[in-house]
Structures are given as structure tokens and as C-alpha cells.
Amino acid sequence: MAATSALATTRIRFRRDAARLTEGQAKDVRGAYAGMIGLRESDERSYARFASLHGLPLPIECQHDSPLFLPWHRAFLFFFERAMRDRVLDATLPWWNWATPPGQIGSIPAAFADEQAAGAANPLFSAKVSERALANGEEVGLPAPGPSTFRRAGIGGRRLPRAQEVADLVEISDYPTFQRRLEELHGQVHVWTGGHMGQVPWAGFDPVFWAHHAMVDRLWRLWQIRHNAPGPPPELWGQALPPFPMTVARTLDVTLLGYDYASSTSSTPVS
Amino acid sequence: MERFVSDPLTVAPPAAGFAWSAAELIVYGVDHLGPSYEVRVFLDAPAADAVTPLELEAGYAGCFTVFGHGGCFGDDDHCDPGDRFSDEYDVRLPHQSLPQSKVVDVTAALRAATGDAVTVTLVAVEPDESGGPRPSDAFEADEIRLVTYAGAGDVDASGA
Numbered sequence: 001m002a003a004t005s006a007l008a009t010t011r012i013r014f015r016r017d018a019a020r021l022t023e024g025q026a027k028d029v030r031g032a033y034a035g036m037i038g039l040r041e042s043d044e045r046s047y048a049r050f051a052s053l054h055g056l057p058l059p060i061e062c063q064h065d066s067p068l069f070l071p072w073h074r075a076f077l078f079f080f081e082r083a084m085r086d087r088v089l090d091a092t093l094p095w096w097n098w099a100t101p102p103g104q105i106g107s108i109p110a111a112f113a114d115e116q117a118a119g120a121a122n123p124l125f126s127a128k129v130s131e132r133a134l135a136n137g138e139e140v141g142l143p144a145p146g147p148s149t150f151r152r153a154g155i156g157g158r159r160l161p162r163a164q165e166v167a168d169l170v171e172i173s174d175y176p177t178f179q180r181r182l183e184e185l186h187g188q189v190h191v192w193t194g195g196h197m198g199q200v201p202w203a204g205f206d207p208v209f210w211a212h213h214a215m216v217d218r219l220w221r222l223w224q225i226r227h228n229a230p231g232p233p234p235e236l237w238g239q240a241l242p243p244f245p246m247t248v249a250r251t252l253d254v255t256l257l258g259y260d261y262a263s264s265t266s267s268t269p270v271s
Numbered sequence: 272m273e274r275f276v277s278d279p280l281t282v283a284p285p286a287a288g289f290a291w292s293a294a295e296l297i298v299y300g301v302d303h304l305g306p307s308y309e310v311r312v313f314l315d316a317p318a319a320d321a322v323t324p325l326e327l328e329a330g331y332a333g334c335f336t337v338f339g340h341g342g343c344f345g346d347d348d349h350c351d352p353g354d355r356f357s358d359e360y361d362v363r364l365p366h367q368s369l370p371q372s373k374v375v376d377v378t379a380a381l382r383a384a385t386g387d388a389v390t391v392t393l394v395a396v397e398p399d400e401s402g403g404p405r406p407s408d409a410f411e412a413d414e415i416r417l418v419t420y421a422g423a424g425d426v427d428a429s430g431a
Contacts, residue, residue, distance in 0.1 A: 058345055065371040142342040155398045180374060187336035191307045194398060198307050199341040
């Protein structure tokens with residue numbers, strides 16, 4: 001892990017475990033989400049606009065079952081987090097550690113599962129689906145599960161990935177196999193969460209979507225450290241990742257994007 | 272389809288003195304345009320269904336998940352890859368609706384199976400409102416292939 005990137009002296013920021021946020025850190029995340037949610041959906045800075053890039057209204061831009069799965073979503077989260085920090089400078093994306101230890105059934109972190117936070121509606125619990133996305137579904141007879149996001153976590157006999165599965169995943173040295181299995185675990189978590197998260201067109205509207213994908217991105221970062229390799233083959237590095245002004249090459253080193261992953265952080269001035 | 276039971280697939284024995292190191296089931300042409308669902312893979316368990324225990328003893332080998340698109344939200348042929356003209360100058364990303372390939376590690380279940388052939392049963396399920404799994408008819412695929420791999424020095428400890 002790094003304190004600054006190799007090419008810049010600016011401090012990198014840390015994405016933290018959603019279950020270990022201080023109240024101040026959680027407040028920053030809530031504030032950033034609330035700020036984005038409060039913007040009109042036609043505003044390119046809005047939560048609805050980012051959620052729509054992954055789903056409705058068309059076009060659906062996300063990359064799945066593709067060698068671009070990890071780079072595309074890394075770019076997606078990067079620009080979403082920049083938009084968060086435009087609202088609350090110190091906010092960073094938290095990651096949802098869905099790797100479940102033995103004997104535990106796993107759950108959504110309280111920061112995202114609690115309906116209320118600090119005496120008000122928690123913007124990390126649910127968000128409205130954009131009007132244009134709802135209209136797109138209605139016009140083809142495939143309405144959204146609901147106008148605001150909800151979850152049906154764990155129904156259907158499903159389970160979250162086991163901690164050992166995730167540990168074994170990072171040990172896989174062959175990148176295509178690693179990526180394929182990581183995407184499978186990613187899909188399991190989407191479907192385990194259920195509700196809007198359970199289908200591609202609506203998933204991005206659920207506030208926990210971003211914490212889920214931060215975990216996916218973190219596992220790629222851990223794989224890169226473990227194997228001292230970027231992952232995607234050089235033939236892919238020049239590939240653009242529309243609609244983002246970024247290539248695969250630009251996604252390969254998170255420190256060059258100004259962030260890294262921590263379990264938790266704590267700081268104090270020195271004087 | 273809710274269930275698929277294959278004809279027996281041959282499992283060629285490894286070369287004398289060696290053992291295979293891993294086995295995968297590859298499912299080609301998986302449709303992902305409908306609802307999300309899970310496909311459970313069983314070996315030598317042709318009667319397996321949505322309530323069969325997910326245990327090795329019951330023939331359970333693993334599963335894959337389809338994170339579905341929930342239908343086509345565009346106009347006519349929006350989700351038909353054949354509607355797009357493409358040539359060597361086409362720099363667009365691949366069509367979103369192309370079918371997927373899924374790979375399931377079935378090593379443990381295949382080691383537990385006996386004989387030189389196995390049947391593969393695929394059971395598609397989705398969440399039931401009551402909380403349990405129920406059969407799903409969203410699953411469509413073109414082909415399955417059972418692949419065994421040999422490492423460089425996976426000597427069979429039994430010496431067989």
C-alpha cells in the first residue's frame with residue numbers, strides 16, 4: 001500500500017471498510033450521497049445520472065462477462081467517487097466486505113442497512129429510481145421492482161461468498177481465471193441482495209451497489225499486490241472504456257488514480 | 272428450461288501414473304437477457320432438483336449465477352447482436368446481448384464420482400417470495416463441455 005502515488009505528491013485517499021467507519025467518516029459518505037441524490041437527474045453530477053450509466057435509461061454501458069469487467073467498473077467508481085468528493089471533499093467510497101467468516105451468515109453493513117442515521121432518513125439505505133429509467137421500463141412493459149430501491153437479502157437459499165472462497169480467489173495466479181471467478185462472486189452478491197440490486201438495469205440505483213463494487217475493485221487491487229502484476233493483458237491497455245475518458249492502462253494502478261484500500265484509518269495532527 | 276440432464280459424458284482416465292489436477296464444466300451460449308437466476312450443477316444425480324441439498328454427497332458440484340438484464344428495454348431487435356453491422360473498422364465494444372460462457376469448478380465432485388462417465392444435471396433456480404429457491408425457466412444454453420486438466424507432475428498417489 002502507498003501513502004502517495006508514484007507520480008504525484010498529493011496524498012492518496014483511502015477507501016475504508018463500511019463496517020469500520022467512524023461516525024465522522026459515515027457522515028461524510030451520507031452527505032456526499034445525499035448531495036448527489038438531491039441534484040436533478042438531468043444534471044450530470046447527479047446520483048441518478050451515475051446509476052443510469054450502469055442501467056436504464058438506455059444505453060446500458062456496463063461491461064459484464066468481458067475482459068473489461070474490472071477496468072470498466074474501476075473507471076465507473078473513480079468518476080462516481082470524484083462526484084461524491086465534489087459534494088463532500090473528505091468523502092471516500094466505503095467497501096462492503098461480503099466475504100463471510102465461518103459460522104456467520106453475512107449481512108449488509110449497518111451503514112447501508114439502517115433506515116435511519118443520525119435521526120434522519122439514511123441516504124445509504126434507499127434511493128429513488130430516476131424518472132427516465134422508470135419511464136423506459138414502463139414503455140416496454142418491464143417496470144422497475146419499485147420507484148425506490150429495496151432489497152430482499154438472502155432469500156432463495158442463497159448465501160454470500162465464504163471468506164475462504166475469497167482468500168482462495170486472490171491466490172489464483174492466472175488472471176483470466178481470477179477475473180472470471182471474481183465476476184461470478186460479484187453476481188452472487190447482486191442476486192443475494194435481491195430487489196433492485198438483483199438485475200442489471202436497476203442495480204446502480206441501490207446505494208449499496210457502490211460499496212459492493214468497491215469490494216470487487218479492492219479484490220483486484222489485492223490480487224495485483226499478491227501477484228505483482230496488473231492483470232489485463234497489454235493488448236487491452238489501449239482500449240477505451242466508454243463513456244469514461246479513460247483507457248484500461250489508466251486503471252491499472254489505483255495509486256495513480258489517487259486512492260487505495262484500508263481496513264480503517266485514524267489520524268491526528270502533529271504539533 | 273428448469274432442468275437439463277445430459278447423456279453420460281466420458282471422463283478419460285489420466286495417463287498411467289498420473290492424476291488430473293482439476294476439472295471444469297463449461298456452459299456455452301448462456302442467455303442473460305431475462306431475469307437473474309442461479310444454475311446448480313450436479314454430477315451423477317439425474318433426479319436433482321431445486322430442493323436437492325447442496326452437498327457433495329448429493330452430487331452437488333457447484334453453481335453459476337446469471338446477473339440478468341431483465342428483458343429488452345429497446346425497440347425492435349435492440350437485443351439482437353445480428354442487427355449490428357460490424358467489420359474490421361468497428362471499434363465499438365462487443366454487443367451487450369451476446370450469450371455468455373460460464374465455468375464451474377467441478378473438481379471435487381468429479382473426484383467423488385465413480386466410473387468412466389458422468390451425467391450432468393443443471394437445475395435453474397430463482398428466489399421464491401416465501402424465501403426458498405424455486406425452479407426458474409430463464410435458463411437457456413447451447414452446449415456443455417466437461418474438461419479435465421493435468422498438471423506437469425500430478426502423480427497419482429495410489430500409483431494406479
